[in-house]
Amino acid sequence: MHPHTPRTPGTRQRRRTGSRLTGTLLATAALLAGALTAPTAAGADASSDDRTTATDPRPQAQAPYRNAKLPVDRRVADLLGRMTLAEKVGQMTQAERAAVDGDRDQITRLGLGSLLSGGGSTPKPNTPEAWADMVDAYQEKALATRLGIPLLYGVDSVHGHNNLVGATVFPHNMAMGATRDPQLVRRAAEITATETRATGPQWAFAPCVCVVRDVRWGRSYESYGEDPDLVTRMESAIDGLQGTRPEDLARPDRVLASAKHFAGDGDTEYGTSTTGTYTLDQGVTVTDHESFNRIDLAPYVPAVRKHHVGTIMPSYSSVKWTxxxxxxxxxxxxxxxLLTDVLKSKIGFDGFLISDWEAIHQLPGDYAAQVRASVNAGMDMFMEPYAAPKFVETLIKEVEAGRVETSRIDDAVSRILRAKFRLGLFEKPYTDRSNADTIGSPAHRAVAREAVAKSQVLLKNSGGALPLKKSQKIYVAGVNADDLGNQAGGWTVTWQGQSGNGHFPGTTILGGIKEHAEQVTYSQDAAAPTEGNDVGVVVVGETPYAEGMGDVGNGGHTLNLSAADKANIDRVCGAIETCVVLDVAGRPQIVTDELAKTDAFVMSWLPGAEGGGVADVLFGRTPFTGKLPVTWPRSEAQEPINVGDTDYDPLFRYGFGLSARR
Known part of the structure; x- marks a missing residue:
């Protein structure tokens, strides 16, 4: 099962067993609530008058952890010292909202630390108000627990608050890498944070700081590029999401960020294992320590030490040392x-680790062995979308049996509580909706349109084909010219994304061209007559996918252009004197044979909802400034290919990009 998504028809399903507490867990929880009280943590400042026991129903309003004037670490220590083992384990548990909707009281019974919305897991209607109402209703259940520890709500805001219809939808990360503009990336992240928190979630599972080394990988567009230095520059996104000071997190326009996926998920290999073949997604990084440090680990050092990212999500992938x-x-x-010795101890990460969707289920052994291995390795919070009760019961038993040390539990919970205090959730647990009217606003969409324009990479421009002129008669062909869904790609309203218009507001590339040109003819399959037109614009590319579903070789995916796209290029470029081709895709496609048929070729990436930005550079309103964030291969067989390789001979080198001015 792929992460961050509710079950859909046609997806192999795991039977949901976690909607209600089992009898065993109820008994265990009752026993712990009545008998177990953790010892006071070092540094806790609580007198016998304000420290309550696990069975004491008195409110904790005067407890030091409730005092916002005290240092965060002192508040954490005080609260930790009041918690039972069951309450601590509850804080380490994250469930999917759909798993608790039938019985929201389990948030209170389990003392859940977090909920999430997987891709496409949204309220009905999918509006800002409904989102905020939903999150606040869950929060009410969390605050009903003995200690009133607020809930942390996470969502995949990976190119805007992309689960929300009407949110500003930015280009995907690879396009943002093409801009070479860290300040623009930061501005986009600030808008994403503002729109996300105004609807309830206080935590974004972003940014992806993976270094993509093989564009056959289905998550390529989630990476800023193949060069660790470029990825590191784009980590300004963390500052945009979180702010630059610890106190910024409590603002209503900031969210907790999550650097992902630690580490090496963009550097995996095709191969086989004991369970059969595996593809690039969730695969194996075969490397030595020096190469791993230089390529895969490199972005995480500044993410922690410079940007102080609050959470990190470990990858599904494996590492095989050579x-x-x-x-x-x-x-x-x-x-x-890597999780404890390198990330936490050597690099100094003081936030918390959140596992990916059911990731521990891929570990060897039974469920208890999986839980034990991951906790002891350093995982702090567990994304167990439909198995939260089972996880709580299992981890409690592992601690009681001495197979997981209490000190490891205390470390994990301290990290989680620290984030909640910094977010200001104890003071303001409910949604601050004051920025709701900015969601999808003209000002926010203008930044997205700027990002689209700056991401466009001009790869060929013969005879001054570009920029286009307003007076020219333009003939446009290709499905992707007028398809918002294809333009936005995966992780847009739904996990995998979906083709077509009407799913969310925006402007298609065709709509943008019509803003600039006086005479435009559109023919999806180039069947309309071409006579009398000055310029042909053919828009080719991919349809939406996410994660391993987009791996080359999975579901028929390939880097090659479709037969329909090739036919459109042949028809239009063979009939109209000047022919421009735009590629709307999450990664380079193989265009070696088609390139000679074109006068101009532009890589448009997955621009999101503001297709007018593509037209802005086509017509010279904005100059072409984008540079390739990845190497463009001559053939699919040439992958993986990266700058610095021996015998480096791509179709277009890393960093290539032309300019076009009138």
Missing amino acids: DAGDGKPVKMSAHKE
Whole structure:
């Protein structure tokens, strides 16, 4: 099952067993609530007058952890010292909203620390008000617990608050990498944070700071590029989401960020394992320590030390060392060397680790072994969307049996509580809706349109074909010219995205062209007569996908253009004197044979909802400034290919991009 998505028809389903507490867990929880009180943590400042026991129903309003004037670490220590084991484990547990909707009281019974919306998991109607009402209703249940610890709500705001219809939808990360503009990336992230928090969620599972080394990977567009230095520059997104000071997190226009997916998920290989073949997504990074540090780990050092990212999400992928150990792949969810020894101890990460969707289910052994291995490796919070009660029960038993140390639990919970205090949730647990009227506003969409324009990469321009002129008669062909869904790609309203218009507001590329040109003819399949037109614009590319569903070789995906796209290029470029081709895709496609048929070729990436930005550069309103964030291969067989490789001979090199001015 792929992460961050509710079950849909045609997806292999895991039977939902976690909607209600089992009898065993109820008994365990009751026992713990009545008998277990954790010892006071070091540094806690609580007198016998204000410290209550696990069975004491008195409100904790005067407890030090409720005092916003005290330092965060002192508040954390005080609260931790009041918590039972069951309450601590509850804080380490994250469930999907759909799993609790039938019985929201389980938020209170389990003392859940977090909920999330998977891709496409939205309220009905999908409006800002409904989102805020939904999150606040869950929060009410969390505040009804003995200690009143607020809930943290997470959502995949990866190119805007993209689950919300009407939110500003930005280009995907690879397009943002093409802009080479960290300040623009930061502005986009600020808008994303504002729109996300105004609807309830206080936590974004973004940005992806993976370094893509093979564009056959279905998540390529989630990466800023193939060069660790470029990815590091684009980590300004963390500042845009969180702010630059610890106190910024409590603002109504900031959210907790999550750097993902730690580490090496863009550098995996095709291959086989004991369970059969595996593709690039959730695959194995075969590397030595020096290469891993230089390429895959590199972006996480500044993410932690410079940008102070609040959370990090470990990858589904594995690492297979070629210079140490037994050479067997180790899943990142259980990789103690990297999670604890490197990330937490050496790099100094003081936030918390959140597992990916059911990621621990891929570890060896039974469920108890999976939970134990991941907790002991350093995982702090567990995204167990439909197994939250089972997770709580299992981890409690592992601690009671001595297989997980209480100190490891205390470390994990302290990290989680620290984030909640910094977010100001104890003072203001409910949604601040004061910025709701800015969602999808003209000002926000203008920034998205600017990002689209700056991301366009001009790869060919013969005879001054571009920029176009308003007076020219323009013939436009291709499905992707007039399809918002294809233009936005995956992670847009739904997990996989969906073709077509009407799913969310925006402007197609065709709509943008019509804003600039006086005479435009559109023919999706180039069947309309071409005579009398000055310029042909053919828009080719991909249809939406997300994660491993987009891996080349999975579901028929390929880097090659479709037969329909090739036919449109042949018809239009063979009939109209000047022919421009735009590629709307999440990664480079193979255009080696088609390039000679064109006068101009532009990589438009997945621009999101503001297709007018594409037209802005076509007509010279904005100059072409975009540069390739990845190497463009001559053929699919040439992948993986990256700058610095021996015998580096791509169709277009990393960093290439022309300019076109009148």
